[in-house]
Amino acid sequence: MTPFIKTNFDLCTGCSICQLACSMVHKMGFNPRSSHLLIHHKRENLYHMPVVCNHCKNPYCMNVCPAKAYEKLNNGTVVIDPQKCVGCGICVKYCPEGLVHISFETKKAVKCDMCQGYPECVKACPTGALELAFLKDKVVAAEQKVAAVEQIDAIQTSEAALTDSEEALIESERCMTQADSTTTFLVKEKKRAEEEI
Amino acid sequence: MNNAYMKQFLFIDLSFGTIEVQPVPDTLIDDYIGGKGFGAKILYDKIPAGTEPLGEKNLLMFMTGPLTGTIAPAMRGCVVTKSPLTGIFLDSYFGGSFAPEIKYAGYDGIIITGRAKTPSYIWIDNDSVEIRDASGIWGKDALEANHAIKNEIQDDTIKIATIGQAGENQVLFSLICCEYNRQAGRGGAGAVMGSKNLKAIAVRGNNRVKVADLAAFDTAYHKALAELEASAEVQALTAAGTASAVDYANETGLLPHKNYCNGTFAKASDLADKGQSKHLWLGESACMGCPIRCSKMGAVRLGKYKGIVTDIVEYESAALMGSNLDISDIRAVAHLVKLCDRFGMDSMSAGSIIGFAMEASEKGMLTGFKLPEGIDIKFGNVQAAEYLIKAMANRDNELGDLLSKGVQRAAEEIEKSKGVKRTAGEIEKHKGIKGTAQATGKSANDIAMHTKGLESPAWGPRGASGMALALMTTDRGGCHQRGFPISYEIGGLPWKGKALDPLSPLDKADMVVSLQNYSAGTDTLVKCDFGTFGISAATYAELLSAATGKKYEPDIFHRTGEKIWNLVRMFNVREGIDSSKDTLPPRFVKEPLPDGPRKGHRLTEEDMAYMRAQYYKIRGWSDNGIPLGDTLKRLRIEY
Numbered sequence: 001m002t003p004f005i006k007t008n009f010d011l012c013t014g015c016s017i018c019q020l021a022c023s024m025v026h027k028m029g030f031n032p033r034s035s036h037l038l039i040h041h042k043r044e045n046l047y048h049m050p051v052v053c054n055h056c057k058n059p060y061c062m063n064v065c066p067a068k069a070y071e072k073l074n075n076g077t078v079v080i081d082p083q084k085c086v087g088c089g090i091c092v093k094y095c096p097e098g099l100v101h102i103s104f105e106t107k108k109a110v111k112c113d114m115c116q117g118y119p120e121c122v123k124a125c126p127t128g129a130l131e132l133a134f135l136k137d138k139v140v141a142a143e144q145k146v147a148a149v150e151q152i153d154a155i156q157t158s159e160a161a162l163t164d165s166e167e168a169l170i171e172s173e174r175c176m177t178q179a180d181s182t183t184t185f186l187v188k189e190k191k192r193a194e195e196e197i
Numbered sequence: 198m199n200n201a202y203m204k205q206f207l208f209i210d211l212s213f214g215t216i217e218v219q220p221v222p223d224t225l226i227d228d229y230i231g232g233k234g235f236g237a238k239i240l241y242d243k244i245p246a247g248t249e250p251l252g253e254k255n256l257l258m259f260m261t262g263p264l265t266g267t268i269a270p271a272m273r274g275c276v277v278t279k280s281p282l283t284g285i286f287l288d289s290y291f292g293g294s295f296a297p298e299i300k301y302a303g304y305d306g307i308i309i310t311g312r313a314k315t316p317s318y319i320w321i322d323n324d325s326v327e328i329r330d331a332s333g334i335w336g337k338d339a340l341e342a343n344h345a346i347k348n349e350i351q352d353d354t355i356k357i358a359t360i361g362q363a364g365e366n367q368v369l370f371s372l373i374c375c376e377y378n379r380q381a382g383r384g385g386a387g388a389v390m391g392s393k394n395l396k397a398i399a400v401r402g403n404n405r406v407k408v409a410d411l412a413a414f415d416t417a418y419h420k421a422l423a424e425l426e427a428s429a430e431v432q433a434l435t436a437a438g439t440a441s442a443v444d445y446a447n448e449t450g451l452l453p454h455k456n457y458c459n460g461t462f463a464k465a466s467d468l469a470d471k472g473q474s475k476h477l478w479l480g481e482s483a484c485m486g487c488p489i490r491c492s493k494m495g496a497v498r499l500g501k502y503k504g505i506v507t508d509i510v511e512y513e514s515a516a517l518m519g520s521n522l523d524i525s526d527i528r529a530v531a532h533l534v535k536l537c538d539r540f541g542m543d544s545m546s547a548g549s550i551i552g553f554a555m556e557a558s559e560k561g562m563l564t565g566f567k568l569p570e571g572i573d574i575k576f577g578n579v580q581a582a583e584y585l586i587k588a589m590a591n592r593d594n595e596l597g598d599l600l601s602k603g604v605q606r607a608a609e610e611i612e613k614s615k616g617v618k619r620t621a622g623e624i625e626k627h628k629g630i631k632g633t634a635q636a637t638g639k640s641a642n643d644i645a646m647h648t649k650g651l652e653s654p655a656w657g658p659r660g661a662s663g664m665a666l667a668l669m670t671t672d673r674g675g676c677h678q679r680g681f682p683i684s685y686e687i688g689g690l691p692w693k694g695k696a697l698d699p700l701s702p703l704d705k706a707d708m709v710v711s712l713q714n715y716s717a718g719t720d721t722l723v724k725c726d727f728g729t730f731g732i733s734a735a736t737y738a739e740l741l742s743a744a745t746g747k748k749y750e751p752d753i754f755h756r757t758g759e760k761i762w763n764l765v766r767m768f769n770v771r772e773g774i775d776s777s778k779d780t781l782p783p784r785f786v787k788e789p790l791p792d793g794p795r796k797g798h799r800l801t802e803e804d805m806a807y808m809r810a811q812y813y814k815i816r817g818w819s820d821n822g823i824p825l826g827d828t829l830k831r832l833r834i835e836y
Binding site for chain 1: 199266267268294301340354377378402403404405406407411479480481482483484485486487488490492494495496506508
């Protein structure tokens with residue numbers, strides 16, 4: 001199970017509390033510019049779009065690192081080893097979201113490390129705009145896909161059965177109506193016969 | 198040791214183009230903590246009596262507090278200057294993200310003096326500070342100017358404070374629009390900025406605000422969050438901002454309707470959260486570091502004003518630009534408020550002045566002005582309100598120019614012009630059409646709703662005498678934010694264990710003094726009023742102690758607040774304020790409330806005199822409202 005941060009722009013208020021929490025835990029001080037996530041404020045603040053590190057399956061930042069300072073951990077988190085980083089800044093240029101920075105103090109590349117567990121930004125978010133979620137690995141995902149397909153099939157089959165039985169019901173109702181009118185006819189006939197007598 | 202101060206002020210003299218960084222004196226921090234305290238002390242020391250507010254020598258200060266820019270919930274910044282509208286002290290508060298950025302750039306405050314020769318803006322990129330040419334953005338509205346500067350600097354993460362056309366034209370109630378669309382709204386700070394030929398201040402900061410005791414700060418932070426969570430008032434703000442106050446004020450008879458003639462409005466709900474959520478709201482927005490998120494963003498989707506993005510129409514604007522003008526279409530009100538925001542003009546004062554103009558016009562006091570065809574200045578007319586907003590912001594016609602000076606000056610000028618401006622023939626001509634001012638015998642001053650020149654906020658005080666005393670005595674003029682007794686008098690909170698009779702003048706002075714002191718004390722942090730609904734004095738003191746490394750007790754805010762209140766009073770006394778100015782607009786005194794649950798009530802001269810005397814006694818001021826020598830000595834105020 002690979003942990004990742006799921007963003008929900010519809011719940012983001014742009015308050016930056018996530019960024020303040022991130023900068024405090026990583027840099028011992030408050031400034032959203034020192035944090036490892038971004039919020040794009042759009043259309044006069046009608047939309048706030050939080051952007052977090054994707055911990056990509058195919059991380060460009062890692063691919064371009066000439067010093068092999070990047071590592072993808074077993075749980076999928078992409079991290080930088082500050083001992084190996086030479087601060088060349090190439091990785092900064094190839095993250096499409098602008099989520100890798102060169103630290104002002106250490107002159108080394110820094111990025112989201114998922115706080116080695118439960119990320120502070122997620123903990124601090126007051127609205128649920130940031131959530132901790134888990135990406136299933138390939139085998140589990142494939143198994144679940146099969147299960148899901150079977151489930152959908154089952155639902156469709158039962159729906160079809162339902163449709164059949166609905167038709168049967170309509171049919172029986174029709175018969176009943178017919179029977180009813182037959183009865184009515186018979187009653188009427190009986191009445192008429194009685195009157196005649 | 199680390200602490201949450203950046204320990205320096207940035208001084209900019211626009212006349213000489215000089216830029217200077219000076220350390221914040223320890224004594225200033227010890228005595229005044231930050232924010233309002235810093236601003237009040239510097240203004241008192243540096244601005245001699247009679248300084249022209251729109252002259253070179255006035256100071257325009259952007260102040261932060263020790264908790265600004267930290268994760269402490271609901272913190273802001275403030276602008277402090279001498280007001281061109283009132284001629285006295287002005288502090289105006291703003292949320293958003295501009296104030297934190299000042300700290301990230303490395304300063305506790307920016308202090309601006311002088312006047313640039315040509316339109317300019319200041320670009321502060323950490324310790325690199327430049328005065329740049331703004332001729333290309335002069336004439337743009339407050340939001341356009343923001344976008345233009347981001348474009349010029351090629352960075353949309355910078356934080357900017359701008360003025361709109363109203364500030365450029367020195368409309369006396371123009372505002373400063375702070376990143377993003379958060380206003381230092383009241384009292385005309387925008388006109389001061391305009392008078393300095395200063396269109397904007399753009400800031401980028403990479404420093405971090407550090408706290409002295411991280412563990413203690415974290416504990417206090419979580420306490421503050423829990424207190425906010427536990428507060429029903431805060432939860433209500435999270436749900437619907439201040440919009441629900443429209444219904445509340447209407448039910449309690451405190452809502453201004455038709456320039457405060459009435460205290461209720463039949464269509465109030467259309468302007469409240471009910472109307473706004475139906476026609477405007479889409480999602481939530483928050484100031485930086487604030488979990489309360491009282492702002493509800495939305496858009497007008499259909500109709501005449503479709504396409505505009507709207508912020509919440511907060512209570513004051515909904516009331517003063519809505520019910521006060523007898524307008525109930527929330528989309529129209531949102532449009533009018535947005536116009537004010539873009540022009541950079543206080544929508545509270547603007548609403549009050551338009552209400553004044555509508556009443557004056559209906560009563561025949563506004564004759565002799567040329568109006569475009571179809572513009573009939575009367576209550577309920579949205580087109581007239583829109584026309585007046587544009588005319589005031591641009592000052593491009595006689596009526597707009599008159600009203601751009603605020604309601605006090607406008608009323609005085611109307612009175613002065615009586616009999617002077619019109620020839621006998623003109624008076625004769627008007628006689629048959631509508632009652633002229635002379636014919637009605639009413640004075641424009643009687644319908645000008647202000648205290649000390651600042652237009653009254655949207656809380657009619659005739660049903661709450663403590664609120665009346667608060668309005669009479671606020672340091673910057675007609676303002677509801679220096680103490681809000683309504684929560685106690687009407688809201689039912691007991692004051693010192695006692696339920697208060699809202700209509701009685703008894704027992705109000707002690708409450709008002711205490712609320713004012715606490716508000717001034719916490720305005721040093723700089724707190725947002727909404728945070729105080731949940732966060733306790735003890736928790737603010739814990740946050741402050743942990744952030745600064747100094748030990749503060751919860752009473753620090755009352756003590757510092759009292760000191761600041763008296764210092765500001767001394768500034769105002771120096772500018773000519775005395776007991777005669779601690780009063781209410783005539784309407785609240787002469788005309789009984791015609792409707793609502795407190796129908797028939799007004800504040801009599803005797804009520805006011807009684808409350809004033811009690812208030813001065815508790816404050817340690819003379820009968821004329823001047824702080825006594827002993828009081829100043831006790832508070833260690835040099836004067």
